[in-house]
Amino acid sequence: MQKIKKVDSEISYSEARKTDEDEIRNMLRSLGGDESNFELSRFVVAKSGKRLIGCGRIKVVSKDCLELASLGVLSECQKRGIGSHLVRELLAKEKYRPILLLTSSDKENFYKKLGAVIIAPESLPQAFKEEYRRIIALPFAEKIRVIAMRFE
Ligand SMILES: CC(C)(COP(=O)(O)OP(=O)(O)OC[C@H]1O[C@@H](n2cnc3c(N)ncnc32)[C@H](O)[C@@H]1OP(=O)(O)O)[C@@H](O)C(=O)NCCC(=O)NCCS
Numbered sequence: 001m002q003k004i005k006k007v008d009s010e011i012s013y014s015e016a017r018k019t020d021e022d023e024i025r026n027m028l029r030s031l032g033g034d035e036s037n038f039e040l041s042r043f044v045v046a047k048s049g050k051r052l053i054g055c056g057r058i059k060v061v062s063k064d065c066l067e068l069a070s071l072g073v074l075s076e077c078q079k080r081g082i083g084s085h086l087v088r089e090l091l092a093k094e095k096y097r098p099i100l101l102l103t104s105s106d107k108e109n110f111y112k113k114l115g116a117v118i119i120a121p122e123s124l125p126q127a128f129k130e131e132y133r134r135i136i137a138l139p140f141a142e143k144i145r146v147i148a149m150r151f152e
Pocket residue numbers: 031071072073074077078079080081082083084085102103104107109110111113
């Protein structure tokens with residue numbers, strides 16, 4: 001990925017810089033995104049001018065286990081293809097596969113269109129199985145169906 005990629009006249013995609021950290025953390029807090037094992041260099045950000053409007057990362061869960069995580073786009077900027085573009089940038093940047101993710105079943109189609117397939121929780125690698133169990137035990141998971149998916 002180029003350092004800064006202009007996609008249209010308004011939105012640019014780039015690897016995160018030190019100056020983006022506060023805005024990324026604020027966005028993750030407001031969207032309830034994952035801040036654990038925060039490694040700035042693994043984030044890609046979307047900006048409208050200088051304003052951060054979206055982010056995502058490939059998180060290292062364990063030696064052999066990567067996760068697409070912390071994906072978020074400001075609500076007023078959603079449904080314009082920004083989230084999909086962030087995922088494509090992240091997948092292009094990371095050559096190792098598989099890349100796993102946990103999401104709610106209402107986002108299954110969003111990730112399917114980007115190439116992910118559903119996997120059974122039983123076949124998850126141990127480190128990720130623990131993450132899956134942790135997530136489904138959280139109060140918000142009572143109201144949704146958590147699914148695991150994989151990019152090959
Ligand atoms: C999930 C999320 C990142 C998607 O971001 P986004 O920028 O809206 O993503 P996109 O615009 O690429 O795609 C979203 C939908 O809009 C549609 N879309 C994309 N461009 C569009 C356009 N120009 N007009 C209308 N619809 C469009 C896509 O087809 C997609 O539809 P689908 O959900 O039925 O597959 C965003 O909704 C979000 O931040 N949610 C809160 C945090 C969250 O849930 N993160 C994911 C945790 S796993």
